[in-house]
Amino acid sequence: MNNLNPAFYRLLYDESPVSIWVEDFSKVHQHICELKEQGITDVRAYYHTYPEKFSECLGKLRVVDVNKTTLALYKAENKEQLINSLAEVFRKETMPSMLESVVAISEGKLSFEGQGVNFDLNGNKIVFRMSWKIPGGDPHHLENVIVAIQDLTKLISVRSELEERETLFRCIIEQTSEGMLLVDNSGKAILVNGAMEDLTGLQSQSVVGNYVWDIYDDYISALDLIEEKQTIKDDVLRILNDPHKTNSSFEFRYMDAKHKIHAHKHSIVPINTNKEYMYAIIVTDLTPIYHNEVLTSTMHRISHAVNVTESLEDLFKIIHESMGALIDVTNFYIAFYDRKSNLITFPYLVDEMNEDPSPIEADNDKSLTAQVISEAKTLLLDENGIKGRTDDRNILGVECTNWLGVPLVLSGEVIGALVVQSYNKTDLYTSDDQMLLESISEQIAFALHKKQTDEDKYVLIQAIEQAGEGIIIFSPEGFIKYVNTIFEKTTGYKRVDLFDKPVEYLPFDQNSRIDMQQSWLRVRSSQPWRGKIEMIRKDGAKITLDMVVKPVIESDGRLSSIIASCKDVTYEILREEQLKRTQRLEAIGRLTGGIAHDFNNVLSAIIGYTELAGDDIDAASECSQNLMEVLKSATRAKEMISHLISFSRQEESKTEVIELVDHVRESVRFLKSYLPKSIQIKERYEGENATVIAVPGQIQQILINLGTNAMHAIKHDHGILEISVEPIAFRSKDMQAFPELEQCHYLKIMVTDNGTGIDDALLDHIFDPYFTTKSANEGTGLGLSIVHSIVHSHHGAIRVQSVINEGTTFLVYLPLYNADKWFPSAMAPDENADIAGTENIMFVDDEPMLVNVFRQGLMKLGYKVEGFTDPRRALDYFMKHSDSVDLVVTDTTMPYMNGIDLSTKIMAAKPKIPVILCTGFTTLISAEEAGLKGIRDFIMKPFKIRDMAWRIRKILNKDKED
The missing domain is CATH 3.30.565.10 (Histidine kinase-like ATPase, C-terminal domain)
Structure with a gap:
């Protein structure tokens, strides 16, 4: 590469498609160094503050050379023209990008990239990307810095056009009423419109970038679906892999938080973009269509139920269930209005908080239901509306947060109301729900009225059939048209035996037949009749019937039928007679108690005197044996009296x-x-x-x-x-x-x-x-x-x-009772015990014989005895000689003062004095109650002298020990 001819590089430089400038930055760098020597550290801030200084700095920049692409870009005929016209190229708009370049030089950077704006010699704006790099990496050799300019003007223009088109596209998508979700070829969501968010609740920020099958799996699983829907992941994958790229769709229904049912259709549509397929998922709201279908189905079901349900209660349930497909009926009731009684009843009530179906008066100003019925107008209240009414007057029932009531109107008259309410949601019911209920209320009113009428007829028939009394319905001429089951059971005659027979056919006895003939004349003249009649059952038994015969008069005064009701009172009459006998027996029982008291006193005297006589004669003599028989007989008499008292149930x-x-x-x-x-x-x-x-x-x-x-x-x-x-x-x-x-x-x-x-x-x-x-x-x-x-x-x-x-x-x-041990309730005397004594005893009884016999018997045993037949004298004696009295024995039932009062006064005067209470029969006090009062013993008459002496001795010995 280093052996290449310099002409090659020149050619490469001149023919480069990129605008290349060769610039000298040395003077600029020198200027910056001078500023730093003056203490200026923030060059950017300095040039912002003094823009004229920045212009001075740029004036030190020298363009050494440019290539042909640069001349063409800036519309210059030659290099000199361009260099001489730099003021036209670098205008005010260019200054920000030039400033950043100068700042890079001040910071000693070896390269720079930035974007800015300048102009060609014809005044056209050029958007460019500028980059430079110092040759050799030496920041002090700035004389020949290569600056590359990339023209971005067309790219920016195309991008702007694309953005405008995308804006238009997004506007169209956003304005459509159908929800739309765009998916790329991999299945990731790239766009969600507002309608999609409104219909499904899928927010753009949580959806874009995620796979559509994951989006839908989460979305559908969170819905309260009416029916189960499988995941759509398989459907989406099938469409993505389908070479034919066909459309696909599915539908489902779900219930929202307000118990409203929604129906959606989701269509998956492939879109050919020339490069690859995209997909649009379009959501269509089918809810209005579904509501119309459900409304039609609901009314058909209710109309059908009128004819097939067995009771009005069953129809109520079907109406309740059917309306549940249209509106939240968690708290729902049906009210009926009876104009004659002016009462509103609640035959059907399903409510979370209120289970009181009590009737109310229609003019009750505290009832929202009464207002709907009386005004024949729908009433929709939110929480504020309900609170305002509650503040004005106490509203009946449990206060709710949302209430909707619609009158049931039939032929212009209000027959009741349909009501739904919520206790925890304030906006569950809206004006749409109001319109919905109003649209179906008339049909429901007709259905309820028809069913109620049918049921009233059925109930009337059943009431007659199940009545506790026999019922006979006659024609105006007196022929039997109907008898109920009770009459059949009472008389033994079947309905078929009596149908269309005259009243004379009924098996009355002779006297009752005459009474019925007379009563029939009275009833035919529109007057009711009541009386007791004798009838012969089919099996021959005679029964007594309490019969009421009434005419049924039409509004025009015509006699339409005659109804007779009868009740078998044979048993009641017998029971009244038996009750009278029972009352007589109860009186005898009370009399037995009184007799028992006197009889026990007599027995006590007999037993006492017999014991005294036996003590005075030889025990081996025949006379002694005879006296023992007397004692045995008296003892048996005592037992018989005890049984009589028990039998009279006075204990x-x-x-x-x-x-x-x-x-x-x-x-x-x-x-x-x-x-x-x-x-x-x-x-x-x-x-x-x-x-x-x-x-x-x-x-x-x-x-x-x-x-x-x-x-x-x-x-x-x-x-x-x-x-x-x-x-x-x-x-x-x-x-x-x-x-x-x-x-x-x-x-x-x-x-x-x-x-x-x-x-x-x-x-x-x-x-x-x-x-x-x-x-x-x-x-x-x-x-x-x-x-x-x-x-x-x-x-x-x-x-x-x-x-x-x-x-x-x-x-x-x-x-069976398995007690560990058992204590007998009565004290039995020890035959070998020493019962003699020398203490002073006071004996009180209104029977002189008893006072005498027990005085003698106790004195024979060594006791000193003061006897009294008048409790007043006994009390007076005790008050004067209380210190000398060691024990008191007193009867319970006595004239002037009973033994309980006497004992109380004696024990008040001398608290530790032992008292024995005895009686032949009493209801004044029991043994337990006597013990609670401090009485030491309670003895039933008759008793033997030895028994009494044993008890006295036992009490006195115990007191000495204490």
């Missing part, structure tokens, strides 16, 4: 842990004294010490009621009543027959008789209150009902097995 129902066998035995002893001698009682007991938690008196009542029931069932002289108790453990499969039981270990009481048995048809009713097959003088119908109630309250079960003419067995199951 408190408090549960205890009891040994069941003992209480069953006691009840059987009572039954033996009560049942006829012709009935033999057999007993069998297992589990002697097994316990249950029960009310003792109620256990006795179970046995007495079942025994009494058996007595009435045994109609012959060889009756047998078997009573047994045994433990039983149920297996899991056995428990299926006892769903009311909660554990598996029970005590079973079995009561079996050989009586007449019970008909299978009656077994389901024997535990019903007042149900009885006995005559009026034999029973009240309450015995088995009471047994069932007691067993149920003890968490047990009762079953019955019966065979006609063989007998009946009642099985009672009571939960």
Whole structure:
């Protein structure tokens, strides 16, 4: 290369297509050095401040040579012309690029590149790119610097034209209503128009540069699609590789955040750009078309549902579901307006916050629904509108944030309203939704009205058919046109037996037939009639009917039909009679309690005097034995009185842990004294010490009621009543027959008789209150009902097995109680205990005999006894001699002052005085309540002197120990 002829380089220089200048920068460099010597360091700032200095600097620049391309570019005939015309070439517009070049020289740079503007000799602007490089890389040899000028004018012009065309193209794309996404041949997005952003939400900055299949995978996966859509990646790749470059498209629907459904069509169109294919994805909004199709389909579905749904509720649901394709119906209700009652009801309500369907009055100014109905105008409210109304007056219901209600109008009259609302979105419903609901409200109103009318007819028929009373519909002439099922069951006659028969065909007894004939004349004259009539069932049984007969009068006064309703009151009449007998028995029970008190007082005297007499004679004598029989008889009488009190149910129902066998035995002893001698009682007991938690008196009542029931069932002289108790453990499969039981270990009481048995048809009713097959003088119908109630309250079960003419067995199951230990509730005296004493006892009872007998008995044991029959005198004595009284025994029921008040006053005067309260019968206080009041013991009459002495001694001994 170094051996080439210099002429070659000259030729290369002259013929170069690039404008080449040879310039001398040395004077410029010298000028800059002088400035630096003057302390100027920022050349650029200096020349900006002093532009004339920069012009002076440029004047030191000398052009040494230029090539032919330069002369042609600047329209100069020769080098001299160009050099002499540099002022025309380097104008004011050229100064910025020249300044940067000078700054590069001042900074000692060896090369420079920059862009600027100058002019040819004809005044045409030239946009150029300038570059220079110092030969040899020595910044001090600046005499021959090669400067290359590249003309960019045409390139800039073409680029500007392209930019204008691109602007026009973008404007066209942006103005189109269809969304557009441009994709290059590799599948990357290069342009997204505004419509695309509006329709899909795909933003240009997040899309451009990404692969279209990734864009669509993310886009579609984020949508709430109505139906699943596979990825379009395969479709796009297929189109990119398709040599025929065919179009492709797909459609899908999705639901937005406002529950609005959108339908889009996405078309992929290849574009031939001569060099390579590009692709345009065009998105067309099909939502309006889809909405019209859905609207048509919705109305068709609702119209069809009117004829096929079974109920108005089903139609409500279909309307709700169908409207869900058009609008958000998360909170939706239908209101009906009844003009006669002026009430608005809410037969269908689906709401997240409010579940109250209570009716409201149509003129309620606090109800938005009432406003829609009363004004017959649609109401659309946003959050501010709702808040403003709430501030003016309290709006009914839970406050929402968006509310839309449309009146349902039929033939010019408002029949109700459709309402949707939101509790968390303020702009869920718009005027478009309002127009949509208004466009379908009339059809919905017609559908609802038709279905309601049909259902009203059906409900009326069902009401008649399912009424709790028998219904008969007669023609005006008195022929039977319809009877309901209840009438069929009540009389035994079928509808087909009675249809078109005259009223006289009905099987009334003779007296009732006369009453019906008279009532018929009254009804035919438009007056209702009511009365009780006797009718003979088809099976021959006589029943009593409470019948109401009313005429149906048309608006023109014409008699259209006659409706009779009747209720079987046979059972009610019997129950009223039984109730009266029950009330008499309850009165007897109360009387029993009163008698028991007096009788126990008498027994107490008998027992006391018998004990005194026995103490005065030889225990081995016949007289002593006779007195012992008297004591036994009195004791048995005491037990009988106890049973009578329990039977009269005057005792408190408090549960205890009891040994069941003992209480069953006691009840059987009572039954033996009560049942006829012709009935033999057999007993069998297992589990002697097994316990249950029960009310003792109620256990006795179970046995007495079942025994009494058996007595009435045994109609012959060889009756047998078997009573047994045994433990039983149920297996899991056995428990299926006892769903009311909660554990598996029970005590079973079995009561079996050989009586007449019970008909299978009656077994389901024997535990019903007042149900009885006995005559009026034999029973009240309450015995088995009471047994069932007691067993149920003890968490047990009762079953019955019966065979006609063989007998009946009642099985009672009571939960077994496995207590670790058991304390008897009553204190039993120790026969060997020392019961004598010398203390002072005050005895108070309104029965003189009792005062006398117990005074004698206690004094024989060494006690000093003061007896009183008047509690007032007793209190007066105690107040004067309280220090000398060691213990007080007082009756409960006495004239002037009861034993409770007397005890309270005595203990107030002497707090530590022990008091024993005794009674033959009382409802004033229980043993537990007496203990809470500080009374030391509570004794039921009658009692033996020894028993009383044992209790007195026990209390006094305990006080001495304390």
